[in-house]
Amino acid sequence: MSKYILKRLGISLIILIGVSALIYLxxxxxxxDYIDNQTAAAVQSGQMTYEDVQRLKELYxxxxxxxxxxxxxxxxxLGSAMKGDLGFSFLYGRPVTQVINDYVxxxxxxxxxxxVIEIIIAIPMGIKAAVNQYSGYDYTVSVFSMIATALPSFFLAALLMNVFSIRLGWMPLQGLTTATQIFDPADWWGIFKDKAWHLVLPILTLTLLNIGGL
Structure with missing residues (x-):
């Protein structure tokens, strides 16, 4: 068993390095690159020179x-990443590790x-389907499981966002809080409800995707 685990870990490490190298390339x-796009206007207006841009590129x-x-x-x-240094985020203006720690x-x-929701739903569904083998319920659960397993995650996420956020306007499209609403720090219940409402759609998407595998 230990040899199998070590073998799987070795394969996973090779795949991880290979994928990261391909994306980097x-x-x-x-x-x-990002620096060219962000400095184009400044170079055209004369606020930055070509040498300034090159210095930034050398820095990164x-x-x-x-x-x-x-x-x-x-x-x-790669050497820095293995030491826990993932670099500097252009977008957030902070080290990448800090950005990850804030949102992980x-x-x-x-x-x-x-x-937890998957377990609560999938196990009773599976038991009922097994007890009623070859029934309409069994076939329905089997078809749903196959669709949920085969469906690309990005497609389902885009579909649910389009339906519930863009078309119906029921769910928030992004973020963890409502940007246009200011809560009193003492109103913990209002803050909790707002954050929970923003998590509904991501949780629903992940539940539908993974429930078929259980």
Whole structure:
């Protein structure tokens, strides 16, 4: 058993490194990068020079687009990542690890709640389908399970957002709180309800996707 576990861990590590290297290569081979896009207006207006842009690229390891340069920058990034340094987020203006730490608990909470709901729904459904084998209920559950297992997660998420958020307007489309509403810090119940309402759609999506596998 220990050999099997070590083998699976080794395969997972190889796949992880391979996928990260491929994504890194594709990003580096793009005609323009994030720094080019963000500094284009400043360069055109004369607020920044080409040399300023190049210094920024050198700072973030984006200056050398040759194969050897890409390999060198990837190895440098991988070494830093293995030490827990995932780099600096252009979008948030903070280290990536800080951004992840701020939001990882939300993902954990969504996954935990969805898993509990899956267990509560899937086990009774499976037992009833097994007891009533070859019945209409059994076939319905089997078809639903196959669809839920085969359906791409991004497709179901986009479908539910389009129906419940965009068309019907029942669910919030993004964020964890309502940006246009200011709550009194003492109104903990109102804050809780607002956050819970924002989590309904992600939990529903994850539950529908995973319930078929149980």
């Amino acid at each position: 594709l990003v580096m081979l793009m005609p323009s 390891g984006l200056a050398d687009k040759s194969f050897s340069g890409i390999v060198k920058s990837y190895v440098s990034w 608990w939300i993902s954990f909470l969504i996954s935990l709640i969805a898993y």
